[in-house]
Amino acid sequence: MAEFFSLAQRSLPALLAGTGMALQLTFVCIAIGFIIGVLIALGRVYGTKPIYVLASAYVEFIRGTPLLVQLFAIYYGLPDLGIVLQPVLAAGIAFGINTAAYQAEYFRGAIQSIRAGQMLAARSIGMTKWQAIRLVILPQALRIAIPAWSNELIYMLKYTSLAFVVGVPEIIARANIIASRNFRYFEMYVLASFIYLALVGTFTWLLSILEKQVTIPGLEMKL
Amino acid sequence: MRKLLAVAVLAMAFLGIDGLAAEKYVVGVDAAFPPWTWVERGEYKGFDVEVMTRIAALLGFEIEIRDMPWETIVTALAQGKIDILMSGLSITCERMKVIDYSEPYWSVDQAILVREDSALNAITAMIGGRTVGAQSGTTGYMWLEDNLVAQGIGIKVRAYPTYEEAILDLERGRLDSVLCDTDTAQSYIDAGRRVKIVGIVKTGEQYAYAVTKGDPYRLLPKINAGLVQLYESGEWAELVQKYFPGRPVEKIPLKLSLVCR
Amino acid sequence: MPPLSEMNWDVLLAELPILVGSVVVVAEVLFGVMSFGFFLGLGLATMEVYGGVFSNCAAFIQRFFRAIPPIVLLLLVFYLPFDIPPLLVAILGLGLCSAAYQSQIFRAAIQSVRTGEIVAARALGMTKLQAVLHIVLPQALRRAIGPWTNEFASEIKDTSLIYVVGIPELLRRARYIIAYTRGNALLMYAIVAVIYFILTRFGTSFLYWLEGRLWVPGFERRGQVRASTGAVPR
Structure with missing residues (x-):
């Protein structure tokens, strides 16, 4: 046991550096996914037929294929088309494209839960459709979406653990490098799981605070 | 209950828990390390694959090759999850603490x-x-x-x-x-x-084959004898010629050059 | 490795059956993962709802395995100091993760059955266990098929991780071909993606068909039960 603690102590700096990378990656991909996700959701709710079909196909295809395959395709496959991305950027984009499909589903559900009458009311006081979406629908929809959407944030936090396959020095990559010297892989992965437990715990707590902050008093939720 | 039993039996047959045939050893490789080990049309190819297949035939044991990530392979051998490791494996002092090596065969x-x-x-x-x-x-x-x-x-x-x-x-x-x-x-x-x-x-560096620490199945004497037999029969030189055209053939076994403190 | 010109379609076509052949391995692992996850998940869910003092314990186990990335779980099981065959390592590693998710599904399904039904069953002279086995679970499991299908699809996708424990699945075999044919990376990964897409589509439509077959007329359907968090299934 004492040996385990000394191993933990020695590997902590490297693992924490990896944790920093994992967090950075999580925020990048969630941000990318948020922007694409909102657009896709709007496309599926308000888009014309071709936009609706395109947006739906995107969501279906991304949700039907593994994240790891998408990551390999973007990092090792895209250079066939002349697109060469650095590891962190490639991972951020791959994860972002992936999470966008899921985030879109949260936002779509939230947008559809807002009564159609609100759109009519906004249009009747002279707003354009885009103004109505931006000023009336989205501010409510995003707040409604947050409690369930927080699942996605935690999911991506966990799945940044795949980034090591493209050379991103995150938690697993750091654990591997240390363990390849002393062969104590099991202990290193135990340490890695502690970090993930702590991260997921912290995020769950922070998100529950955020959830309370964004609740709209008196708003009826029909999720 | 009978249904459940049937499911259990099926599951066991499925997972192959029915015990391995005697004298069959699992050889771990990294199937992306040419010219030592790689995969072509679903088959394992390479210098090490040929050498180990011939040694197994010479000394009467069977091998089952298993492709694993290089990261996991030395530890898997140390824990006895696989029995032999080959894939252009260098001898190092760190690895020597957890696994046992055959005589070196390559520089x-x-x-x-x-x-x-x-x-x-x-x-x-x-x-x-x-x-x-x-x-x-x-x-x-x-x-x-x-x-x-x-x-x-x-x-x-x-x-x-x-x-x-x-x-x-x-x-x-x-x-x-x-x-x-x-x-x-x-x-x-x-x-x-x-x-x-x-x-x-x-x-x-020198390459060698490796087994679990303590050589529980007494494989090292067989592998070492097999290496020498292949060398003496001239098959070794043929293989070297096939995979490394023009490369001089060194006498097997090589002298271990590594000194660990 | 013999030198090859790029985009050698003959070689690619000859290699394809080997790639598609790994679907069998994926199916084996998947069968194991879903069954293991089913029994453990159902056990955990029942314990969480009816377990009294053990209820918190079940909830903790479920949260614990949900917080750890599947790849870490796979590696942890792999490095356990026992000689476990790779197939079983994959099944345990992904199965623990799946059990945690399945237990959430079953818990919600069990809780969707009105408590009055147990009271009524007890009034007829059934024991609590009988009531759970014969009254609650047959209804709860039917309602769970919908969300369970989503979990099934997400485990199909997670089988792409099992090469880390030494099972050459689709993705690894695609990488053999990329190495051997020196290129075609994008094409190979696209093929792998399409195979996975077909698998998830085929698998989920089969389960929805099954749900229709098992439906009892007049019985409330899918959509009634969703995991309590309202999460979009991954």
Whole structure:
């Protein structure tokens, strides 16, 4: 046991550096996914037929294929088309494209839960459709979406653990490098799981605070 | 209840818990390490695969090859999850603490690879600011860490699951150079990859086969005897000629050059 | 490795059956993962709802395995100091993760059955266990098929991780071909993606068909039960 603690102590700096990378990656991909996700959701709710079909196909295809395959395709496959991305950027984009499909589903559900009458009311006081979406629908929809959407944030936090396959020095990559010297892989992965437990715990707590902050008093939720 | 039993029996047959045939040993390989071990149309190929298949035939045991990530392979052997390890495995003092080696059978160094059209040389390929790739858990990776990173030379070392991916990234310009075992480096060049060797780091490594510490199945005497028999029958020279045309044949077994404190 | 010209379609076509052949391995692992996850998940869910003092314990186990990335779980099981065959390592590693998710599904399904039904069953002279086995679970499991299908699809996708424990699945075999044919990376990964897409589509439509077959007329359907968090299934 004492040996385990000394191993933990020695590997902590490297693992924490990896944790920093994992967090950075999580925020990048969630941000990318948020922007694409909102657009896709709007496309599926308000888009014309071709936009609706395109947006739906995107969501279906991304949700039907593994994240790891998408990551390999973007990092090792895209250079066939002349697109060469650095590891962190490639991972951020791959994860972002992936999470966008899921985030879109949260936002779509939230947008559809807002009564159609609100759109009519906004249009009747002279707003354009885009103004109505931006000023009336989205501010409510995003707040409604947050409690369930927080699942996605935690999911991506966990799945940044795949980034090591493209050379991103995150938690697993750091654990591997240390363990390849002393062969104590099991202990290193135990340490890695502690970090993930702590991260997921912290995020769950922070998100529950955020959830309370964004609740709209008196708003009826029909999720 | 009978249904449940049937399901249980089915599940067991499915998972193959019915026990392995006697004298069949699991050989762990990294199937992305030419010319030692690779996969072609679903079959394992390579120098090490041929050598071990012949040794097994000579000394009357069976082998089952299992492809595993290089990261996990030495520890898997140390824990007895596999019985033999082959894939151009270098002898190192760190590994010697957890696994047992056969007699050494090959000498290698580390080659510095750059893109075909690159103007970098052995020195400029590995100075501060460069990004160098190597397969995670290999002696090449460890050399970079110990001799460049630890000395404060500001290079970025990037770990790859296999050398195949590192070479791909070198070709595509995501890496400035790759440090890789000499024969494997040469095999990429022979296969027409757009890379070249600009220098050799004389690490003086030797390859050997390895078994679980303590050699629980008494495999080392067989492997060592098999190596000598292959050498004496001339098959060894044939294999060397087949995989490494023009390379002089060294006398097997080699003398172990590594000294551990 | 013999030198090859790029985009050698003959070689690619010859290699394809080997790639598609790994679907069998994926199916084996999947069968194991879903069954293991089913029994453990159902056990955990029942314990969480009816377990009294053990209820918190079940909830903790479920949260614990949900917080750890599947790849870490796979590696942890792999490095356990026992000689476990790779197939079983994959099944245990992914199965623990799946059990945690399945237990959430079953808990919600069990809780969707009105408590009055147990009271009524007890009034007829059934024991609590009988009531759970014969009254609650047959209804709860039917309602769970919908969300369970989503979990099934997400485990199909997670089988792409099992090469880390030494099972050459689709993705690894695609990488053999990329190495051997020196290139075609994007094409190979696209093929792998399409195979996975077909698998998830085929698998989920089969389960929805099954749900229709098992439906009892007049019985409330899918959509009635969703995991309590309202999460979009991954």
